[in-house]
Amino acid sequence: MMCSNCGKKEANFMYTEIINGVKKEVRLCSDCARKLGYLDNMSFNMPLDFSNFFGDFLNEYDSLMPSLFTERTKALKCSSCGTDYDEFLTTGQFGCSNCYDVFQDRIEPLLRQLHGDTKYLGKKSGNRLSKMNVNLEKEEVKEDNKLNILKRNLKEAIKVENYEEAAKIRDEIKAIEEKEKGDKK
Amino acid sequence: MMNWYFQSGKESDVVLDTKITISRNIDGFPFVLKLKDRQAKEILDTLEQSDVIANYNLKMLRLSDMDELTRQSLVEKYMLNSKYINTDLQNKAILMNEDENICIVLNEKDHLKIQVFASGLELESSLNLAMEIEEKLDKELKFAYNNKYGYLTSSPTNLGTGLRASVIVHLPALSKTQNLSKILEAVNDLGMNIKNIYREGNRVKGNIYQISNKQTLGIREKDIVKNLKAIADKIVEQERVARKILSKNQVELEDELYRSYGVLTNSRKVTNEEMIQLMSDVRLGVDMGIIKEITDLKVNKLDILSRSANLQKYFGENLDVFDRNIKRAELIKKIIKE
Numbered sequence: 001m002m003c004s005n006c007g008k009k010e011a012n013f014m015y016t017e018i019i020n021g022v023k024k025e026v027r028l029c030s031d032c033a034r035k036l037g038y039l040d041n042m043s044f045n046m047p048l049d050f051s052n053f054f055g056d057f058l059n060e061y062d063s064l065m066p067s068l069f070t071e072r073t074k075a076l077k078c079s080s081c082g083t084d085y086d087e088f089l090t091t092g093q094f095g096c097s098n099c100y101d102v103f104q105d106r107i108e109p110l111l112r113q114l115h116g117d118t119k120y121l122g123k124k125s126g127n128r129l130s131k132m133n134v135n136l137e138k139e140e141v142k143e144d145n146k147l148n149i150l151k152r153n154l155k156e157a158i159k160v161e162n163y164e165e166a167a168k169i170r171d172e173i174k175a176i177e178e179k180e181k182g183d184k185k
Numbered sequence: 186m187m188n189w190y191f192q193s194g195k196e197s198d199v200v201l202d203t204k205i206t207i208s209r210n211i212d213g214f215p216f217v218l219k220l221k222d223r224q225a226k227e228i229l230d231t232l233e234q235s236d237v238i239a240n241y242n243l244k245m246l247r248l249s250d251m252d253e254l255t256r257q258s259l260v261e262k263y264m265l266n267s268k269y270i271n272t273d274l275q276n277k278a279i280l281m282n283e284d285e286n287i288c289i290v291l292n293e294k295d296h297l298k299i300q301v302f303a304s305g306l307e308l309e310s311s312l313n314l315a316m317e318i319e320e321k322l323d324k325e326l327k328f329a330y331n332n333k334y335g336y337l338t339s340s341p342t343n344l345g346t347g348l349r350a351s352v353i354v355h356l357p358a359l360s361k362t363q364n365l366s367k368i369l370e371a372v373n374d375l376g377m378n379i380k381n382i383y384r385e386g387n388r389v390k391g392n393i394y395q396i397s398n399k400q401t402l403g404i405r406e407k408d409i410v411k412n413l414k415a416i417a418d419k420i421v422e423q424e425r426v427a428r429k430i431l432s433k434n435q436v437e438l439e440d441e442l443y444r445s446y447g448v449l450t451n452s453r454k455v456t457n458e459e460m461i462q463l464m465s466d467v468r469l470g471v472d473m474g475i476i477k478e479i480t481d482l483k484v485n486k487l488d489i490l491s492r493s494a495n496l497q498k499y500f501g502e503n504l505d506v507f508d509r510n511i512k513r514a515e516l517i518k519k520i521i522k523e
Contacts, residue, residue: 010366081219093294093339095219097212097329100337100344107341114342116376117403120335122346126323 003029078102117152147176189286190262190489193481194305198472199421201353201393201485203307204263205315205410207299208338208347209322210329216339217292225276225292232280232291237321241287243280254503257494264288264300287318295339295347297322304485306417308350308410316406334402345402350413353382354420357392357469358427365392368423372396372416383461391461396420428473442470446478449517454510460491479521487520 003011009029077084079102081095088094088103100107111118150173157166190202210216214224232238233245248256248270259265264279280289290298299322301315322328329337335345343349359365369379378397383390396416398409431438445466449455455463468484470476490499491513497504500512 012366081215083219091218092342093218094216094337094341095339096215097210097331097337100331100334104333111341111344111402115345115400115402115404117400118334119403120333120345121403121405122335122348123406125328125330125336 001027003027003032005029005032076102076106147173150176187284189284189302189304191482191486192304193485194303194307196417196421197305197481199354199356199424200306200417201355202305203303203311204351204353205301205308205311206349206351207297207315207319208295208343208349209297209299209319209336210338211296212327212329214296217294217296218339220292220296222276228296229276229278229291231326232289232297235322235325237318237325238280238289240321241318242282243287243289244282246279246281247274248277248279249274254494254497258492258498261492261494262489263302265290266293269293287314289318295343306352306414306421308352308414308417312348312350312406312410343401346404346406346409348401348406348409349397350410351395351397352413352417353393353395354417354424355391355393355465355468356420356424357465358431359424360392362427362430364423364427368420369394372420375412375416376400377413377416390458391465393461393465428469432473439470439475442466442475446470446476450478450521452514452517454507455491455513455517456510457491457493457513460513464488464491483520483523487517490516490520 001011003009004027006029009031011027011029078095078099080098083095083099085103085106088099094100094103108118150169154166154169154173157163157169194200194202211228214220214228217225220228229245229247238245248265256265256270259279260267260270262285264281264285269277276292278291280291281287286302288300288302290300299315299318301311301318303311319328331337336347338344338347356365356368359368372379376399378395378399380395380397381389382393382395396413398404398413400409445463449460449463449467452459464484464487467476467479468481468488471479471481471484489495493509496509496513496516499516504512
């Protein structure tokens with residue numbers, strides 16, 4: 001995208017301002033950004049502050065929920081380490097393993113935002129990944145797994161309205177499922 | 186053996202190095218934020234006596250026993266996070282071997298941050314080594330884990346596999362041919378983090394970028410590494426194409442790169458910023474076989490030793506900015522002569 005000020009250079013600076021509830025996005029090249037004073041009061045090297053990011057994200061989410069729900073979460077507190085919800089919003093960190101149980105319902109949307117998926121697919125505790133052969137070239141996808149992957153891809157394709165791809169995946173899924181049925185008979 | 190960062194590895198004309206990080210917490214202890222001093226100490230003591238640690242020849246160095254320069258030099262080698270070296274140093278430590286390719290940080294953000302480094306593109310073997318260490322330590326320590334989310338980390342950003350794989354790439358030709366933003370955008374769209382390593386204000390210096398996975402949950406360990414490998418391969422390919430295009434203007438390119446080499450090797454003082462910029466040209470020249478006066482191993486050595494804290498450690502004295510610039514010029518001459 002080109003700079004919205006000079007229109008000549010590639011925009012590499014995005015600035016969102018909200019004035020009287022009207023959101024405005026400005027895309028500028030770095031030269032114009034400096035000229036217009038957007039860079040003066042902020043460092044370009046600003047590390048992304050995750051704690052604020054969590055706070056903003058979850059506050060936004062909270063505002064969509066019935067107030068009864070938010071009241072209840074505000075009162076949530078980990079019985080094991082004493083971390084409460086506000087503390088998590090400020091630090092972006094939990095205090096102990098038990099926090100994940102206590103705040104489970106609250107962090108689901110955040111986890112989806114961060115990782116796209118909240119289902120754990122990594123190695124099981126005590127299992128050995130190094131013995132599982134991490135050799136990338138020889139990897140085989142199990143049919144059963146493949147089905148799940150296809151189903152996920154289908155959802156993705158529908159989400160981005162890529163119906164051509166979706167139709168293709170749907171046919172593939174059908175083929176595998178029919179093959180499975182055939183096997184059982 | 187040589188320290189890993191002085192070596193030269195696979196695809197090292199583009200990929201400078203690989204790092205695998207696994208974050209873990211010990212079951213039954215609160216996370217670092219809520220850890221009591223006595224518990225933090227217990228973790229250090231347990232690991233100091235661990236057989237696994239002994240078998241890998243890892244030695245414990247407590248941050249509180251190091252001088253500031255040493256801590257800073259570890260940050261420059263990407264072993265410690267700069268965020269944690271100025272605050273509370275009590276009961277924080279690293280476990281490191283002589284080659285420095287294995288470095289476990291204790292009580293930083295999580296109880297353990299297992300890091301494995303390698304020169305060049307070495308994702309699979311680095312993951313295997315990191316996992317091997319993790320699995321052996323898991324038997325001794327038992328890591329916090331639940332069936333729903335996998336390995337539990339203090340921040341939800343690392344939850345699940347706790348695995349962060351990263352490569353550092355040098356992309357001068359893509360940058361000189363104005364193709365860099367296209368590549369970086371594509372990498373971003375593929376769900377990877379990109380960070381430029383050196384910047385002054387809003388200017389990117391040195392054309393060096395770190396690419397790492399965003400997702401740690403909902404994905405298998407080997408897929409994290411596989412995806413990153415695929416992207417790294419693609420970037421290597423594109424950068425090499427761009428270098429071919431550049432080399433069509435042989436005289437122009439040689440002139441530009443040799444000018445940088447000339448300034449780097451003849452100056453009496455060199456700032457950190459200049460160093461980073463000039464080194465990008467010199468590295469490109471060496472990797473393309475244009476500059477023959479210096480080897481890639483010496484480039485790696487210069488790259489590490491010229492960083493502010495490492496420079497002072499090398500000369501064994503505390504230096505202010507003015508003296509550092511002079512000593513940096515001395516270092517360059519010395520290493521080229523070696």
